[in-house]
Amino acid sequence: MVSTVVLQRVGDGVRAHLDDGTAHDLARAELPAWVAAHEADRPRWVWDEATRWYPALLAAGVRVERCTDLRLTHAVLRRSPHVDQQLLAGPGTDGWDALAPVVAEEATLFDLADPADELDPVAEHAAQQRALAASPQRGRLGLLLAAESAAALVAAEMQHAGMPWRADVHDRLLTELVGPRPPAGQRPAGLEAMLPGIRAAFGQPALNPDSQVELLAGLRAGGLDVDDTRSWTLREIDHPGIEPLLRYKKLLRLVQANGWAWLDTWVRDGRFRPVLLPGGVVTGRWAAQGGGALSAPAQLRGAAVADEGWRFVVADVAQLEPRVLAGMSGDTAMAEAARARDLYQGVVDAGVVATRAQAKVGLIGALYGGTRGESGLVLPRLARRYPAALGLVEQAARAGERGEVVTTRLGRGSPRPGPFGGGDDPASGRAADARRRSWGRFTRNFVVQGTGAEWASCWLADLRNRLWRLGDGRLTDRPHLVFFLHDEVVVHTPAGLADEVTAAVRAAAAEAGRLLFGDFPVDFPLDVAVVGSWAEA
DNA sequence: CGTACAGGTCTA
DNA sequence: TATCTAGACCTGTACG
Numbered sequence: 090m091v092s093t094v095v096l097q098r099v100g101d102g103v104r105a106h107l108d109d110g111t112a113h114d115l116a117r118a119e120l121p122a123w124v125a126a127h128e129a130d131r132p133r134w135v136w137d138e139a140t141r142w143y144p145a146l147l148a149a150g151v152r153v154e155r156c157t158d159l160r161l162t163h164a165v166l167r168r169s170p171h172v173d174q175q176l177l178a179g180p181g182t183d184g185w186d187a188l189a190p191v192v193a194e195e196a197t198l199f200d201l202a203d204p205a206d207e208l209d210p211v212a213e214h215a216a217q218q219r220a221l222a223a224s225p226q227r228g229r230l231g232l233l234l235a236a237e238s239a240a241a242l243v244a245a246e247m248q249h250a251g252m253p254w255r256a257d258v259h260d261r262l263l264t265e266l267v268g269p270r271p272p273a274g275q276r277p278a279g280l281e282a283m284l285p286g287i288r289a290a291f292g293q294p295a296l297n298p299d300s301q302v303e304l305l306a307g308l309r310a311g312g313l314d315v316d317d318t319r320s321w322t323l324r325e326i327d328h329p330g331i332e333p334l335l336r337y338k339k340l341l342r343l344v345q346a347n348g349w350a351w352l353d354t355w356v357r358d359g360r361f362r363p364v365l366l367p368g369g370v371v372t373g374r375w376a377a378q379g380g381g382a383l384s385a386p387a388q389l390r391g392a393a394v395a396d397e398g399w400r401f402v403v404a405d406v407a408q409l410e411p412r413v414l415a416g417m418s419g420d421t422a423m424a425e426a427a428r429a430r431d432l433y434q435g436v437v438d439a440g441v442v443a444t445r446a447q448a449k450v451g452l453i454g455a456l457y458g459g460t461r462g463e464s465g466l467v468l469p470r471l472a473r474r475y476p477a478a479l480g481l482v483e484q485a486a487r488a489g490e491r492g493e494v495v496t497t498r499l500g501r502g503s504p505r506p507g508p509f510g511g512g513d514d515p516a517s518g519r520a521a522d523a524r525r526r527s528w529g530r531f532t533r534n535f536v537v538q539g540t541g542a543e544w545a546s547c548w549l550a551d552l553r554n555r556l557w558r559l560g561d562g563r564l565t566d567r568p569h570l571v572f573f574l575h576d577e578v579v580v581h582t583p584a585g586l587a588d589e590v591t592a593a594v595r596a597a598a599a600e601a602g603r604l605l606f607g608d609f610p611v612d613f614p615l616d617v618a619v620v621g622s623w624a625e626a
Numbered sequence: 627c628g629t630a631c632a633g634g635t636c637t638a
Numbered sequence: 639t640a641t642c643t644a645g646a647c648c649t650g651t652a653c654g
Contacts (some may be wrong), residue, residue, distance in 0.1 A: 299649080299650085300649085300650060300651090301632085301633055301634070301649085301650070301651095302633095302650075302651075303650095317633080317634090318633085318634080319633085319634065319635085320634085320635075338634090338635090339635090342634080342635055342636075342648080343636090345647095345648050345649070346635080346636070346646095346647070346648060347636090369645090370644060370645065371644085372643085372644065374638090374644065374645080375645095376644095376645070376646085377645085377646070378646080379646095380646095380647095381636075381637085381646055381647060381648090382637090382646085383636085383637055383638080383644095383645055383646055383647095384635080384636040384637035384638090384645080384646060384647080385636085385637070386636060386637085387636090387637085388636095405638095409638090410638095410643095453642080453643090454642070456642090456643070457642040457643045458642055458643075459642035459643095460640080460642080461640070461641085461642080464642080523640080526640085530642065530643070531643070531644090533643085534642085534643040534644075535643085535644095537643090538638095538643065538644065541638095574637070574638065575637085575638045575644090575645095576638065577638080
């Protein structure tokens with residue numbers, strides 16, 4: 090019975106190292122069947138990097154339960170202050186540091202030149218295991234490594250399945266907003282028709298709102314005292330031309346970012362498949378490439394439609410980060426407020442502030458380091474009532490200002506700052522202070538955003554396994570994840586299993602809370618919707 | 627003429 | 639007296 094199998098590319102083939110010390114050489118084409126046969130033992134598959142292995146397995150219909158993604162785990166261990174870096178050091182360290190995921194499909198054509206082939210996954214795995222075992226935080230770090238690796242599996246599976254996306258619906262939505270698709274290089278008719286009114290309103294017959302420079306000049310020539318053309322700047326101005334101009338800018342932006350060109354580029358065979366990169370952000374959040382997956386516009390989510398006979402289960406956790414802060418600081422008063430479905434209302438009900446809006450800006454200010462305006466006004470009251478929570482982020486900020494590394498709940502370390510500079514003259518001293526405070530805001534947010542990302546990875550990892558057990562057959566025959574964005578998931582499921590999926594999503598959230606915070610009573614209530622289209626959630 | 631950057635806007 | 643975290647990505651424009 091093997092518990093670990095390290096996979097390594099050797100020439101054109103694959104060498105599988107079992108933990109009984111034996112190794113098996115396989116042809117590349119034999120791998121999926123071999124993995125499928127051994128998956129019955131539920132081993133942990135260890136590979137250099139999931140995007141170099143898992144897509145081909147999924148394409149062959151093979152799903153694995155567990156893996157170690159050495160690139161991701163290496164990155165975590167390298168930056169964690171809880172790890173003795175000497176134990177990780179070796180001749181391959183620089184190579185592992187530099188290893189990048191395979192993003193473009195064409196990259197696989199250049200397999201032969203892949204720098205990953207120079208790396209030794211067996212040696213790296215052994216070094217990582219030694220470093221982990223020697224860490225005083227091995228429990229939490231081990232959980233983080235497992236969660237990070239599971240996230241790599243989720244990302245590959247989501248790309249494999251794709252988000253159902255109806256090009257015809259998308260086209261209809263666009264047409265309703267700006268008219269039918271125009272010839273390349275032309276404005277849609279709906280936008281073109283808005284121009285005369287806007288130009289007349291500002292008395293600028295040649296005004297071109299598509300150019301920021303021309304728009305700014307035109308508005309100033311028309312008598313408006315503005316220094317930029319941002320929406321929130323223009324919104325403050327009382328002028329009859331502003332409303333149609335803002336409407337024009339919003340529609341133009343929509344067409345430019347998610348119009349027909351987006352559809353042509355990113356939707357194939359009824360699926361939207363962005364490249365998703367777990368751990369792609371320093372805080373541990375996922376990054377994405379292609380199709381602007383991190384900013385999928387709410388306005389067009391109606392084009393995401395579940396297949397015939399299928400449904401979406403859309404779930405998001407409200408106010409994830411304040412809840413995470415309550416858990417990691419052990420602040421029982423804030424956990425009490427988090428018992429409410431709406432944490433901000435919980436703060437109001439506790440008599441800390443008068444309105445929900447105050448609770449929201451106050452807490453967001455605490456997480457981001459805002460001190461101005463409304464946020465600054467209510468901060469002292471929050472600090473009195475929630476000393477542990479506010480103290481934790483305050484300490485993280487001070488540590489960052491001193492140039493120290495801060496860590497998340499599970500031990501992800503923040504990057505080290507560059508030199509803050511400074512000098513004898515007042516100007517450079519002020520600049521250095523500004524950089525210090527700026528870095529403090531970053532570390533303040535790092536501990537919370539990063540722990541939020543850890544909670545989300547644990548949620549995903551557990552949910553993934555629950556979903557698998559709900560169905561039969563291949564991944565895309567069963568309920569499966571199709572989208573994830575920081576604190577929101579979309580599951581595509583046969584309609585008959587939607588209720589079970591809903592229960593699974595909730596159970597996984599509860600499990601994630603236990604994994605991170607043990608018995609500490611902080612809730613992570615979900616908003617869950619079973620819908621036919623993403624827009625209905 | 628290709629690249630880099632500024633400005634802007636979308637997401638959590 | 640300070641423009642509050644993390645991203646992606648589009649266009650127009652300046653630059654080498």
